[in-house]
Amino acid sequence: MSHPHPELGPPPPLPAGALRIVPLGGLGEIGRNMTVFEYDGRLLIIDCGVLFPEEEQPGVDLILPDFDHIRDRLDDVEALVLTHGHEDHIGAVPFLLRERPDIPLVGSRLTLALVSAKLGEHRIKPELVQVAEGERHRFGVFDCEFFAVNHSIPDALAVGVRTPGGSLLHTGDFKMDQLPLDGRLTDLAGFARFGDEGVDLLLSDSTNAEVPGFVTHERDISGVIDKVFGQAGQRIIVACFASHIHRVQQVLDAAQEHGRKVAFVGRSMVRNMNIARDLGYLRVPGGLLVDVKELDAMAPNEAVLISTGSQGEPMSALTRMANRDHQIRIEPGDTVVLASSLIPGNENSVNRVINGLTRWGAKVVHKGNALVHVSGHAPAGELLYVLNMVRPRNFMPVHGEWRHLRAHAQLATLTGVPEKRVVIAEDGVVVDLVDGKASIVGAIPAGYVYVDGASVGDVTESALKDRRILGEEGFISVIVAVDSSSGKLVGEPQIHTRGSGIDVDAYDEVVPKIQDALERAAADGINDVAQLRQLVRRSMGRWVNETYRRRPMIVPVVLEV
Template identity: 50%
Template sequence: MTDNRSRARKVTRKAAPPSAETAASAASTPAFNDGGVADAAQSGQASAPATESGESTDSRKNESGNEGRNSQGGNRNRSRRSRGNRSERNDNSRNDNKGGNRNRGGQNRNDNGGGNRGGGDRRRNAVQTMQGADLTQRLPKPPKAPKDGLRLVALGGISEIGRNMTVFEYHDRLLIIDCGVLFPSSGEPGVDLILPDFSYLDDKWDRVDTHGHEDHIGAIPWLLKQRSDIPIIASRFTCALIAAKCQEHRQRPKLIQVDDTSHEKRGPFDIRFFNVGHSIPECLGIALKTPAGLLIHTGDVKMDQTPADGRPTDLPALSRFGDEGVDLMLCDSTNATTPGVSPSEAGIAPTLERLISNAKQRVLVASFASNVSRVQMAVDAAVKAGRKVAFNGRSMIRNMEIAERLGLLTAPRGTIVSMDEASRLAPHKVVLITTGTQGEPMAALSRMARREHRQITIRPGDLIILSSSLVPGNEEAVFGVINMLSQIGATVITGKDAMVHTSGHGYSGELLFLYNAARPKNAMPVHGEWRHLRANRELAISTGVNPDNTVLAQNGVVVDLVNGHAKVVGQIPVGNLYVDGVTMGDVGAEEIEDRTQMSEGGLISVTVVIDNRSGRPLEDPQVVAKGFSEGSKEMMKQVAEVVDNAMLDLSGQGENDPYRMAQTLRRKVAKFVKDKWKREPMIIPTIVPMTSEVVEELDPEDHAPSL
């Protein structure tokens, strides 16, 4: 029998309609606030949250009653020759459950009225720890949404870079701004994407309006798997990207195309738009009005006065909203810690032209696949240098086809060629534009650096231009790719070496312009880590926003806008929703921990066959090690001796419960290996109960045939 670990399990989510039940008590899910909102949180709230029922339990107690607890195993005879014929297995004595069953989501939680939906609450990784030195007040589960107030809940994008998703609720109607993904770090092996936690929407699927905003759209196909008829409002280019992304999942989303002159009415939500500058075409900020007040959401924004697409951030429109009275402003925080004003995109084109025209061999430009203006600059520079252009990387090819179809990317006929044709051209006649700026292992640039690309081989003297920023958390992967390229002999140019990149997020000086134009009564920094959020809060205060009206909150914190004042009222538990291959939610924190443990400490598998009545071993334990050196054979002999002694001790005590035996083996083997070799491998004990029958040995004469 294969047994698993005994520690408390966290719930998981399948790729089916989720439930609204929470995964942890409010006592273990703190909320965070700052700037006076602590007083608001204390008002009308209990000092300690109530304990919720329905703790996760293992189903390991369901052992078969036919095993029996025979204590006759007190005879510690280590000889196995008298243990009889083991060729038959008594299936009735086998424990079908044995505690090795991983019961995922068998809870019946009733704390917030969500339907069970046949699988219990299956969400992973609820927030369990405090973050921020002075954000130490625990808040209970939020009260019912205010009757005439607007409720905000960020399911992602606050206290992190990426995975942006914010839910707005008014009179039981919801509107979502952004639905993005986060790419995994090296500490999350095997994970492809990290999605926002959709569990807050579980009992609200019948009343959702969704706004897919800007480039924060990666999780939309997974959201549509929960409910496929959610309307998605976005600009022309964003709609095209969403349609292409959903087509890969065989989905046909309901798309509503808008621009800066559009005016949408979705239930109680009155939505207007204004142009914002960013690193992809046709970005829009949002003015969201409800009876609770007017809210501005900037999205990703910068104040480039000479943008490549000729569409700067519309400060006059933002000022007009300020004249109406902005009750709450959600502002991009990504570069709030950087002083001054970000460089303009206009300075990049001359640099690319100079680098490409002076290059003697192949040129490779790595950029974000959505940065159409940057790709256009590289194409223009290639044309001036008399080179052909080839796109590499699935997302790059797809996005540039969309941009060309919409008229956002132009090139003389014959300039753009396929990768197959580019591989046959002389190196000094081609420019490759590829993905992989963040060191993604399977991206084209990484495969070229490892010399695993099917068509292109990087050679000494090639020029690699990384026209992108370094996303926090990807430093190790990006520097690894740069080092491999340098080892080959290629010349690598980054934004630190030449003007080949500028950020799509405004610096602190630009954010001051936004605050002064909108003049909000309340401010809530979004889209950033804690240091960015705090810096953005100080910027808002410096422009005249009352410190008590600035809200610092992380994912899951619930903010209510009531009577023109924004305050934190509690927190819901939210976590990470992992995409592993084609599945969503099957992998959670425990599986990630297992993978990490195996990668760091290796694995030891122990198999013991026992008598199902006495619990005595019927043969020598089998010990198999993975991730250990060739000299581990002697080590495993010592482990086998530890296992044998432990099993005989247990049988001598009358123990024959496979589950408890497996747990004891795990503890003893883990302690032995750690004490002796300072290793912490994953231990997998397997106990196999079998029937033991003593067969009388007859003399050969007794079998002699009769004459």
């Protein structure tokens, strides 16, 4: 099993007859899944998703894969295959299509509907190739076969790719609920057939590789939701992901059963449920849906809201309800159901929302106290089935942080994949499949590309570092005007500060020190602005550190007048 190689150099040219695999995202992290396959100079991409920022990336809206590796070769791309419609698989498509709008997008009916709606908002009209499970489509040298997989969004696909350089199976995200709500099973029989043919490389979802056992059936949630509805005396508010159509269906069914009306809250929830309904993925009994405004006029025990905000997003309806900052006022007796996973990193904000709702008297049902969520990803028990069915010659765990990739690699070796045929790669690590053997041959840059507001990529690591310092310590800016010829101070230094917590009056103590330093410099004939700036920074920095033991950012400005 390979260990990380921080010393990896650029990869050699791809040998004739070899297949190259370059993960641009999703390996070493949960999100921005994107893998590029290359054979004979032609490229196939599977997925193109976004990563959501953590507190280490303050102010960032989205994180994209770095397209640099393929930027000059976009015309070589035969197709972009989208395994399913989640943001971490389709979210970066608009940004890639800005660079070449006619890359064919390949996916299932629902996936293409969701990505089209998203592209519509970016005013991009894509070329779509709709596919379905059981079908085989050729994109240049890439002969793709699609397999049904069960996941937390309908219509997800795994992709088998046959090339003259070898064949591979990419599972996408999947789990193996054996009693799925829509009856659409993960096509393990198809995986087995493909395995019989000989799969050179399996790339499989590692998200839950550390979790032992098997998934709970999605349908087991129905009973719990029914019980919650039966006990609720007042309003019911259900928060879940805007893409979780099956979960929403269960809530609609319970509402119908208990004689309540339902309103959708949140832009993405309304948009996705309209798409799902139009395409027949969501069954909505007539008269069940009402507008959120109509709910106000109804008795609380007749109302259900289905809302986004299950991750405690600051601007979401649910967070604003928790803060009493929303038209819907939580009252004692209301029931709030958080019917979703808790994405790592959101614990604090979700906890704050639970406390806020509880404070106002709501009963909060969440996965910590009731079975109102099951994961969309196969745990270890199910991953073993896939490994044993496919019997790949080489294995590469994908979609996961290091802990997940290692755990999945371990499972692969337990099923008999030789250790040296298990490749643990990170984003940017280049893997070549040569003569049936996969190995790491180099690395290309695959860093984070930040979207902040309207622009992509101009917020850099250095800007983020500045933000982290400013966010922790604030800044003090010292503005001095000097005579351009003599370097002598003109007037008094001006001091501006934000976030330093050091009161404006306190600076009376340091201003004379700065003046002193500048006078001495002038006497020594120093009039270089950079030097004077350095002098001001040092005088202020030393004083703040000695007096307050803090290190705010010091921004010296020297104006020549």
